[in-house]
Amino acid sequence: MTTTHHHAHHFASANDEFEAAKQGMWVFLVTEVLMFGGLFVAYGIFRGLYPDMFHEAHKFLAVNMGATNTLVLILSSITMVLAVTATQRGRRDRAVLFLVLTFLLAGCFLVVKYFEYAHKFHEGLLPGGYFVNQELKDPKAPLFFSLYFVMTGLHMVHVLVGMGLIAWLFRRTARGEFGPQYYTPVELVGFYWHFVDLVWIYLFPLLYLVG
Amino acid sequence: METQKPAQESHGHHHILSTEVALGVGFALLLLTGLTVWIAGVDLGRLNFLVALLVASVKAALVALFFMNLLYDRRENGVIFGTSFLFLAIFLVLTATDLFFRGDVAVKGPLTAFAQSKTAQPKVARPWVATPLLLSQGKMLYSQQCVACHGPEGKGDGPAAGSLTPAPRDFTRAGGWKNGRKPSQVFKTLVEGIPGSAMAPYGTLPAEDRWALAHFVLSLGEAPEADTDEDLLKVGIDVKGGGQVVQEAPSIPLEVAMRRLTRPEPRAAKVGAKIEAESAGGRLYLARCASCHGEAGEGAIARVSGTLDAVRLRTAPLSASQAVGSPAIFESIVSNGLPGLMPGLASLNGTQLSELREHVRKLVAAQQ
Amino acid sequence: MHDYLTHTRGLRSWLTTLDHKRIGLMYLFTVLAFFLLGGVFALLIRLELFGPGRTIMDAATYNKIFTYHGAIMVFMVIIPAIPAAIGNFILPMMLGAKDVAFPRLNLASYYIFIAGALVASSALFLRGADTGWTFYTPYSIRTNTTATLVLAGAFIMGFSSILTGLNFIISIHKLRAPGLSWSRLPLFLWALYATSIIQVLATPVLAITLLLLVFERLFRIGIFDPAIGGDPVLFQHFFWFYSHPAVYIMILPAMGVISEVIPVFSRKPIFGYKAIAYSSFGIALVAFIVWGHHMFVSGQSELANFVFSLLTMFVAVPTGVKVFSWVATMYRGRIRFNAPMLYAFGFLQLFTIGGLTGVFLATLAINVHVTDTYFVVAHFHYVMVGGAIMALMAGLHYWFPKFWGRMYPEGPARVSFALLLAGFNLTFFPQFILGSQGMPRRYWDYLPEYTMLNRVSTAGSWFLAAGFVYAAVYLWRAMRAGEPAPANPWEANTLEWQTASPPPHDNFATAPVVTDWPYEYRDPLVPASASRSLP
């Protein structure tokens, strides 16, 4: 049973409404870029000031876990694109399947993240004032882990919000509200999810690989 | 609130990404991830950072152009997304003009050290007379050295006190002081310790610190009687002869002290697998040794004392000590302790010592 | 035909409305309420500074009062005032649209603003905040007042500003009436467009800065805390990267209002429409490269001082272009002295002094002596109160008929204008001299030699307060019982005047078509029908 969508009265046509919503999403992504950007600027400044500390400290990060998380997120981006294109082509069952896959991959990302954080806590590699690890003697090392926890933590919050949105999409797709005529929310959540993946694409090398 | 529109109009024809392109781009992203992980292994020096950034940007461009449809979308949205990176770059570059170009005076040297060195601490001429300065020095030393056994208020209820027989002195009560409660007598206890009890000699501390500790410890109970000149002479201080400390108490040999000084700060070893303390040796260890050496023998236990931040006990991990190898050395150290370092457990018999050594060897094995 | 006020009745209809006009009014009344609160704190500060030593409060309370004054006035009054209150009401009508692009998002922005304001002001009832509205570390990390609540409140209010900006950008892109090309866009919309760009690009950095400061206070992450190895000057970079563009969020809409009022009351086209439109856009871009002039003596490197001082000089050029164009607009005009025009004169007088003293502060050598003194306090009050608040008063009077369908009384308006102008100058001009003599800002107690000028300043603040209270009284009375206003009392050409006052729920009975440039004023009064290509 597909319900029909009627565009808001103050738009001339459904297409105008769709274009407006899409551009609104892009403007929102601009604010997200600048919000994460602030953290990348802090990373850039501190890396410039204490390059050797960064190099020393990044060895304590679990590169294998970071790499798996990167693969997981890229796979979830692929499944999200396939979900969007399936909805655009009206293939509701494929769309539902891919949305579920994306949701599970996101869950897997969080699980890996949980183990990574647990390991850090156990080793005493905590941010700022709570840093009690013994091996890493550099006085500025706590700053690296402050940045690490704030950047990956904020990103994790965005992954959680993304999972909520995907679940909301799944429910409405299952009810048949989207199809070739109306798929705006699906495309917008797709943009958001790809953006979350895009942030991680930068986070992973900068924190885990080159440090 | 939306007014009903008769016909359902679709929002026109929009580009739909073909599955092949989606999978192709996805595969490229996975490939690039593998590439960037591999390149990070190769040490290109400063170049590593730029290469990593470049690969990440290529991946980001792929996601934005294909997955987020920028390639087929109206140019406006691309321009909007692009400006955000432009303003981010402005933020980074202009902030860098400050942070990376701080010139002459902005020296990042150790500041607090500088502040203290200028205001030198005045030398105390007659340490055996209680002065508030010595009392506060004593309090600082007490919180570092003595809190473990004698407790924060000096009632002999410290965390390590549970396993000690006889129990540590309760300074707040007047009775039971083996050497007496005069400053010089407490000073003597600090120099020689109380043989047969866990009270180790603290000869390694400078004389002034020992006096400071003595005065502080006595200040916790009622006021002690004053020292007479003979009392002071007993501890080698000729008051009439200008009050110089005539002979210094026996201190540990120089090379031992040097080794102690040069040994790096003891670090907690990696905690081995948990060893259940079901054996008699295990229970004995937990009761009498764990409070200083750590349940898994990792050493350097963090002890939060009177002062704010954690003070680490100077215990090395068990795996680091050679004593565990030979039973004779192990038993002699455990029963009569190490001067100024470790209290002896004189009350243990032979079988208890061997069980204890068995348990310790298991801990050491787990740490290897 | 019901208008938007009588379209539906009852509190629920207002609280759940999606009508941009009602949301605009709700913003207006919330902002004015906080303006009253902030004003009371301002009077308390001036009372305390009436004489050296303790006058009515001790130092700790004084530090909290000037923090509340700063935080309330910046985050809850002057940033939302013109864009969210007047902008929400007027922008869709000027575009010829029925509503903003995302009405539900617009209502959500209002409630986010209220939530943030409540969280921030809840600190008033607890241990308050004594860090100043700038929250400089490491003091803002050390203080045991409830500064975290004010930080969280400002963080939430930031999103209201972002979403309003987003809404306006998309509305201007997508909802322009047929014929309303970019070159026929009224200058108020150009100003709101530039403001929205700043809101969208700068406020997220404030969000991350406040978030990091909250983490500093709660989890001691140490990025800005020198005790753990961070750098307090880095916090100042993060803070001012938002806060300098924020002062342009405050002044650009004000310039937009003035660009609308002066041509209408001079019955003459605006002078140099393109120059003003592009300078609004120019200011929005230049706003992002000059923040370092707040930090010349903060321990910043000499290279940064050089770069920021040079770049700041270029901000003055577009601002100067605008001021000169407004004065040129009045040349050979037919000038009517209605209240909006009076406030426009007030704006020009005060903003000119504010702008010129800005050049003092941009000059490196001068800044060293006068920064962090009362010279700076006077400068930013001239620009903010003299600029944004004067323009707010001009806008409130200019669009009063459109809001309420009633006219405000001209007589009392002249009296309150005189009180405001005299009171303001009396309060803040002496502070320039105090500043040049070296009296630092945020001082609870000062040396006896500064007493005389502080007394004059405090007296001036009473006149200023009287002016605002009197204006509130007669506007409130006129709102309810003013004589009915025609659809276009000022014979203006912009679209919002081409519909009834107060406008119907859907703004326009028939969808408007724009045939001409909005500043097509001629004398004698020729209806703006003759279509002409752009000059």
Next chain:
Amino acid sequence: MFEKIFNGDLPLKGTQVAGSWDSLYNFLVWLSVFFFLLVVGGMVIFAMKYRADRQGAKAKYITGSHLLEAVWIAVPTVLLLIIFAWGYNVYRTMTHAPADAYEVRVIGKQWLWTFLYENGRTTVNDLYVPMNRPVKLIMTSEDVLHSFFVPNFRVKQDVVPGMYTSVWFEPTMPGKHRIFCAEYCGTSHSGMIGQVIALEAAQWKAWSAGKEIGPVPQAGLELTAAEKAHSGAAGAVLTLAERGAKVFAAKGCAACHSIDGSARPGPTLKGVFGHEVEFGDGGRALVDENYLRESIERPQARVVKGFQPIMPTFQGLVSETELSALLAYIKSLK
């Protein structure tokens, strides 16, 4: 008229640089007056001349003139570049200290200034400097941001914890010059006031050698009658309590401790001697000389109930004689 308002009221010219600073400041003042009259004057004239109610008023249809716009873009740009260059030039002389400057270390801490000289002396709130010789201050803070500001020298620089910043000046006017803290630093930010005491060569030599020097006038003024009386009556030595009062003011105790019972960050000292005080941890103690000495040298040891442990240590900053004078003064506070 503007001359008096703007220039007459500038602080004294304590150094050479202050002179060149003032000339740039006056240039900007007159430039601003000109542009103010141009804009606001133009506005008022146009408003009067083209009033709507004068008969035959007709608005002229003008929409702009590219020539005029070009002029009022080019002229301000050129002027601004000139101002920038002049400003940067004066700034360079203000911030680049000559190599042979006499160095003094400054430590700002919550609500007082500490000065550490090369000859090992330390003073609180009073910075003694030689006349006509460049002095370079190397500054840092122990807790929060402060800002070292001497209006007479047109000198200001934030004092940042975790970093050294510096200022330099060459006093050309003898006497005391006010020091303010210009960066908000908490409760007694307005009480953090010191003074630079510029000494003539002779007095400087005496002071460096540690001898007492006579009273120094406020800069630009002659010795006031009271100060003269003091120096005149050099013979009649101040009572110990009176000297203690001077030390109490000089060391910045007044910033936190009131002597009249009013609430301040630190406990009031009115009638405190000889009474019992209660501490945060419940202990009590009689206020006697020993307790006062301990509170001055190690204030964190025992903190009175209801107060924060924020008092900095004065160990090594207060000599024995000053300490005894201070104790006598506190004893006299009934």
